[in-house]
Amino acid sequence: MMKIFADENMPLVQAFFAKLGEVTLFNGRTARANDIAEADILLVRSVTQVNEALLAANKKLQFVGTATIGMDHIDRTYLAARNIAFSSAPGCNAQSVVEYVLSSLWCLAERYQWQLRDKTVGIVGVGNIGRRLANALTALHIPVLLCDPIRAKHEADFAHTDFEQLCQQADIISFHTPLTKTGLEQTTHLLNATQLAKLKPDCAIINASRGGVIDNAALLAAQQQCRRPLVLDVWEHEPEILRPLIAYCDIATAHIAGHSIEGKARGTAMLYQRCCELLQIPESAHLSELLPVPAVEKLQISANFGLPDVQNVARMLYDVRRDDALFRYHIEGKGFDWLRKSYPARREFSALQLVGQATPPWLSQLGFN
Numbered sequence: 062m063m064k065i066f067a068d069e070n071m072p073l074v075q076a077f078f079a080k081l082g083e084v085t086l087f088n089g090r091t092a093r094a095n096d097i098a099e100a101d102i103l104l105v106r107s108v109t110q111v112n113e114a115l116l117a118a119n120k121k122l123q124f125v126g127t128a129t130i131g132m133d134h135i136d137r138t139y140l141a142a143r144n145i146a147f148s149s150a151p152g153c154n155a156q157s158v159v160e161y162v163l164s165s166l167w168c169l170a171e172r173y174q175w176q177l178r179d180k181t182v183g184i185v186g187v188g189n190i191g192r193r194l195a196n197a198l199t200a201l202h203i204p205v206l207l208c209d210p211i212r213a214k215h216e217a218d219f220a221h222t223d224f225e226q227l228c229q230q231a232d233i234i235s236f237h238t239p240l241t242k243t244g245l246e247q248t249t250h251l252l253n254a255t256q257l258a259k260l261k262p263d264c265a266i267i268n269a270s271r272g273g274v275i276d277n278a279a280l281l282a283a284q285q286q287c288r289r290p291l292v293l294d295v296w297e298h299e300p301e302i303l304r305p306l307i308a309y310c311d312i313a314t315a316h317i318a319g320h321s322i323e324g325k326a327r328g329t330a331m332l333y334q335r336c337c338e339l340l341q342i343p344e345s346a347h348l349s350e351l352l353p354v355p356a357v358e359k360l361q362i363s364a365n366f367g368l369p370d371v372q373n374v375a376r377m378l379y380d381v382r383r384d385d386a387l388f389r390y391h392i393e394g395k396g397f398d399w400l401r402k403s404y405p406a407r408r409e410f411s412a413l414q415l416v417g418q419a420t421p422p423w424l425s426q427l428g429f430n
């Protein structure tokens with residue numbers, strides 16, 4: 062019987078994988094080689110470094126899956142050398158991150174009395190998340206600048222703004238790149254002391270990508286010099302983050318931007334589908350049948366429903382201030398990993414059906430059903 066080892070924080074892993082083999086759960090942050098030496102299939106999330114140190118003792122491993130978008134914790138070169146099949150879950154929680162950013166923008170606009178339509182949002186990294194965010198902001202009539210040099214190289218019609226220019230022009234910058242450490246477009250410390258000095262004095266920074274995309278020490282120094290609006294979901298050296306930085310954040314959260322129920326569950330479902338393909342067996346479990354029924358399924362809207370109302374409806378589903386309050390209350394005591402493991406349920410906009418005579422088309426651009 063197949064031995065499947067899965068991170069204990071993967072939702073629905075028994076529901077999906079129990080028919081494929083014997084499922085054993087493990088602590089993703091502390092897992093060592095002996096813990097998973099018997100695995101035929103290894104399913105992880107972002108906190109497990111999958112490399113030779115972890116896998117050298119396991120000679121039978123056939124497949125590694127990460128139920129995440131980011132892959133910076135996976136040594137893909139080593140897996141290829143061992144001829145171990147690999148899959149991530151591209152886009153699984155992209156909408157969840159977009160809704161995190163939208164909630165943060167509405168929170169900042171309220172706090173600083175901004176009119177978001179008067180602000181230009183620079184999106185750095187325009188893949189699954191960045192493009193969805195750009196669509197949503199456009200639906201809200203918020204101007205955007207797009208920075209993605211890799212897409213610019215391959216897509217003649219991509220409206221690229223280079224990073225230097227974006228830093229000088231944007232009123233708000235949101236990062237959505239992978240964390241890469243090599244290559245011409247590497248993103249480690251993409252926002253460093255030099256670039257920070259070039260931002261508009263009140264340019265807001267939002268990071269829900271990876272902590273290392275921003276030099277956190279330089280960010281702290283810059284904030285101490287001249288405090289700007291700041292939203293951090295990801296931090297360098299998680300879970301041992303730079304604690305003094307928290308006081309300089311408007312919103313501080315524990316790497317939970319992608320943690321909607323749908324976002325995490327889609328990750329498990331995508332790995333299940335990939336395993337079924339590899340094992341050449343038909344899928345017998347389906348996400349639509351396994352997601353819990355939302356507390357609020359439908360909302361009747363009238364012809365008067367407009368953009369100001371969407372913020373109120375969105376806040377009913379998710380208000381990032383909840384996560385910020387939890388973070389500040391528990392970070393010193395129960396800590397970063399506890400905050401992630403015990404993350405309260407959060408449903409995506411798609412869980413709510415807005416019913417009306419003529420629902421505005423921009424609602425679907427925001428992710429509503």
Ligand SMILES: NC(=O)C1=CN([C@@H]2O[C@H](COP(=O)(O)OP(=O)(O)OC[C@H]3O[C@@H](n4cnc5c(N)ncnc54)[C@H](O)[C@@H]3O)[C@@H](O)[C@H]2O)C=CC1
Binds near residue numbers: 130271
């Ligand atoms: N905070 C959280 O909970 C979550 C964080 N993430 C992070 O967000 C990242 C992005 O996610 P997706 O949009 O789904 O990935 P994606 O791979 O679809 O898009 C990333 C985009 O960044 C671009 N890029 C790479 N290097 C760049 C550079 N130097 N400057 C500008 N653009 C660059 C790529 O060309 C690509 O279009 C993930 O790699 C992951 O690290 C993803 C999900 C949840």
Ligand SMILES: O=C(O)C(=O)[C@H](O)COP(=O)(O)O
Binds near residue numbers: 106132319401
């Ligand atoms: O998908 C990604 O990439 C993320 O950053 C996930 O939100 C990470 O979630 P965990 O695997 O750390 O629970």
